[in-house]
Amino acid sequence: MQTIETHVLDNGLTVALEPMSGVESVSLTLMVPAGMASEPEDRQGLSGLLTEMVCRGAGGLSSRAHVDLLDRLGVVRTTGSTLRHFRLGATLVGDRLSEALGPLLDMAMSPALSEADFEPSRQLALQTLDGLQDDPQHRVMLDLRRVLFPTPLGRSPHGRRADVEASSVEDVRGFWERRCRPGGGVLAIAGKLDPERVLERVSGLVSGWTGRAEPVSISPTAYGGPVQSVEKTSQVHIGVGLEAIPELDEGVWCQRLAVAALSGGMSARLFTEVREKRGLCYSVHASYAGAREFGAIMAYAGTTPERAEQTLDVLSGELVRIHEGLEADEFARAKTGMKARVVMSGESTSARASALASDLMVLGRTRSLEEVGAKIDGVTLEQVNAFLASREAGVQRVVTIGPEPLAVPERCGG
Amino acid sequence: MQTIETHVLDNGLTVALEPMSGVESVSLTLMVPAGMASEPEDRQGLSGLLTEMVCRGAGGLSSRAHVDLLDRLGVVRTTGSTLRHFRLGATLVGDRLSEALGPLLDMAMSPALSEADFEPSRQLALQTLDGLQDDPQHRVMLDLRRVLFPTPLGRSPHGRRADVEASSVEDVRGFWERRCRPGGGVLAIAGKLDPERVLERVSGLVSGWTGRAEPVSISPTAYGGPVQSVEKTSQVHIGVGLEAIPELDEGVWCQRLAVAALSGGMSARLFTEVREKRGLCYSVHASYAGAREFGAIMAYAGTTPERAEQTLDVLSGELVRIHEGLEADEFARAKTGMKARVVMSGESTSARASALASDLMVLGRTRSLEEVGAKIDGVTLEQVNAFLASREAGVQRVVTIGPEPLAVPERCGG
Structure with missing residues (x-):
């Protein structure tokens, strides 16, 4: 305890x-x-x-x-x-x-x-x-x-x-x-x-250290800026992102489990569809980045120029297809994997100190490992699928670095 | 226990x-x-x-x-x-x-x-x-x-x-x-x-898995091969290596402590001389790679083309200067740092499994954390300095990847 x-x-x-x-x-x-x-x-x-x-x-x-x-x-x-x-x-x-x-x-x-x-x-x-x-x-x-x-x-x-x-x-x-x-x-x-x-x-x-910094104001607009950089790289490096719910949203565990089904283990969708089945690229992953007022899903794939279009298409397609919902099996695997990582993090003093600080900053309170484990346990397949169905896939933003720009799928504003 | x-x-x-x-x-x-x-x-x-x-x-x-x-x-x-x-x-x-x-x-x-x-x-x-x-x-x-x-x-x-x-x-x-x-x-x-x-x-x-692989024969000659690659990189990437004692040599803890004095913490020589004092490069480190029949010290520095010559010179010079011996202070710091890492590794199941396997492969037996800690404790400044004095600095091998080749110091066969 x-x-x-x-x-x-x-x-x-x-x-x-x-x-x-x-x-x-x-x-x-x-x-x-x-x-x-x-x-x-x-x-x-x-x-x-x-x-x-x-x-x-x-x-x-x-x-x-x-x-x-x-x-x-x-x-x-x-x-x-x-x-x-x-x-x-x-x-x-x-x-x-x-x-x-x-x-x-x-x-x-x-x-x-x-x-x-x-x-x-x-x-x-x-x-x-x-x-x-x-x-x-x-x-x-x-x-x-x-x-x-x-x-x-x-x-x-x-x-x-x-x-x-x-x-x-x-x-x-x-x-x-x-x-x-x-x-x-x-x-x-x-x-x-x-x-x-x-x-x-x-x-x-x-005791002698005092003061409080002014709050930082956040504007809802993004920076914009260059999207596809043409450079003499050997590989094409592809980033695909889309807005997600903030960390404080009650659906955050559904969001995390959906991302785990995409990228949480070797049986996850991205690894299977992009890497195992098609041998399209040696590195592919997606993660959820949550903050108090903003959340995002960010995915990366690195591949050869010849395979870049297909890789982007499959990667981008999986980020849409996930909204059709998870199968019972993959949901169970995502849950087990996430819980195993919680157990492992509990054995590292640095992971614990970091989690405590992050919880205080985002949630305003600390959480025990038991609480986090119980949260994950409590999520049902029906909840995740209802969450995914209720959210639109959203506009994907694509950035690339490679020898030439890629044709961007329509769903990414291409 | x-x-x-x-x-x-x-x-x-x-x-x-x-x-x-x-x-x-x-x-x-x-x-x-x-x-x-x-x-x-x-x-x-x-x-x-x-x-x-x-x-x-x-x-x-x-x-x-x-x-x-x-x-x-x-x-x-x-x-x-x-x-x-x-x-x-x-x-x-x-x-x-x-x-x-x-x-x-x-x-x-x-x-x-x-x-x-x-x-x-x-x-x-x-x-x-x-x-x-x-x-x-x-x-x-x-x-x-x-x-x-x-x-x-x-x-x-x-x-x-x-x-x-x-x-x-x-x-x-x-x-x-x-x-x-x-x-x-x-x-x-x-x-x-x-x-x-x-x-x-x-x-x-x-029980049904049988057989034993043939031993691999090692030839004392190195591969050779290209030493300085001219490429359109932004930075110059420098590797400097030299032969060291094998893992089974009784001087191995002296060797490890000497490398820790070079690169074991923020007060270590390479960090101080290359990074802190001169701002020469954002990344510099050295490590000891020991195997049963061979050992090496390998150092890396990444820097701008303008600073590359000086960086190589300082890096290479420190690998020679270490043979003049350590100061009592830096020896104590290297020892404390190494022991702290042993304690931390004892709290990770994966670090322990990995250490057990590696000990069995190299030494033919396992070691407890207590044994490793006692080994480090037992090394004296006099032993390290006698070890360093008894070893010649050795020929340094230099490899680079950058927009143009560097002039290699004489001690590196340049």
Whole structure:
């Protein structure tokens, strides 16, 4: 039986703690509202620059001293920016948590953001942008988000080249000052921990950190932008997306199970129809991306120029055909697969910390594994099929990167 | 306290079982000697074709029926070929293990290998090969293996295009017949399991599976082959490799700790010298690849054409400078980081199953986490520095993919 404690501190930071038995490690996820969607329109890339710079000194320690300290404590950590949030993740041996909390939280609370570290950080950001040229598979999905998601949710975590070039260290400092605030943020910790002691330690560490970031306004229009890029790639990279229900909609489990029937295992429809039966491409998958105010289904296929038209046609066709409903067998398989993944995620401290933080951000509360398992169990085939029948297939957006543009099926506005 | 049982069955298959408390999942790793190194010289790619075809029907079940059955049991699985082995990995909820063992083991023991499934499998293999064109970061490391590893260990898991084109379903069947044999193979299972029951079940299932594959002979010469590929990539992708001690050498922990000081965390030398201080590239790392008869250190850096020469120079220089020895601080950090990763790996059933199988293959016996932890603990700074001083830096092999060739430093035979 899991116990999850949730506390809202005086400064508005929500802290969720889940002690796990039988583990030696502990993981934390910190999320504060400094994501890509909160960047100024003409400074897209600031959130990425910030995630790089917070690794270069914090809490009065130089870059060198801070990095050495966390490595001496054996902390494996990552920083990143999502649509809405600055995200810090860390995993370490539980006995070191008390010592590591200070230098980890300092990365969000009091990063050095020094002049000297700005230029190397910007150079890395520019190189990451340039490196995308050599990774069309990743790039096509960034393009798809841009044409599919409402403004500014379709932004790239890597920003725009001109904006990164125009950015200054003052821009990063201002962005941090406005957005890296505890109000509305969450800190989730799961694994080997003593809740009372950790809560006391966290409360003490963050007491001087205050403020709340302004809400970000979302416009219902998407960015638009280029749809088919003609480039000298060897393969054709195809992204197909369509709008789906938001994460808070009550039909979300029906939506997830339908996507699992499309792409949840080797027996799923896309794998079978595109890959196994026709040998059309080596890589094909679809996933549901849900946020508080928006949801989407995004599918990818990579194939040869000769097979690209047929691949797009089959992929796009399956996204429509799913609305005719699932068979009992495939529904049962999708359900079992989804439940198995829930069980497996419960054995990873980092997966648990991440799920707690994400639940708090989207739902405003944490969920136990039992609750998630029961939700999946409770969905019936009739519910999924009624959900699918009630939803129109919707307009599909297609983006491609390849040696020539594809003829887009009519259902995709072609 | 861990208990690990090891049994050698009548047919020569070694079975290792590690019950883990506090987990609901169970993972298995099966390895039999059908890896790339055992492919006929003119059929490079057969092991990859086999790993694709075993997913298409086994144990008298059609492709459809077999895939559906495993998905109905919620089994997440992968197949792959390594230098020496065909490898099957699977994770599932522990309660389903007994039902899933049959269809999983059938993939190695009695795959359908049907005529009808051969052509789609070959098409996928060819597309994977072609897809490498759009993934120079992955491809440069395959090139590095080819010039660094002794024949035939430097082969690519994807094979060669002409060989895959020339292959027939009879080739795959013959390869399976000769190489997918239990003698010298291992099956490791870790997680929620009852050892006695699992052993009985496995023994029954594999009793009709017999034979032992011929040993593969290794020639001390490397493949050679192209070293610098001039292509219209956006970035320059650099691989630097050098020979190191084999996994069985007693100095292997000194070797691993030295590589951890180079690339084990954010404070490690490569990250600091190449990325943080100079902003030279967004991605740089080095790793030790050990096998029974051969070891290598392989490093990667991806950067812009303008920074490529300097990046290669710094990267290559650090691989030499490490032989001057480690500082006490960085040694302590490398050790802590390595031990933390051991603790974390002990909480994942799939990491444990994989480690058990790999230990059996390389060392001929399993190791507990305690033993590995104690080994790391026991290494002193003096031992590492004596090891590094006693080894020459060695000749570095450089491979690149980029818009123009680089001037290679003298120490790399340039």
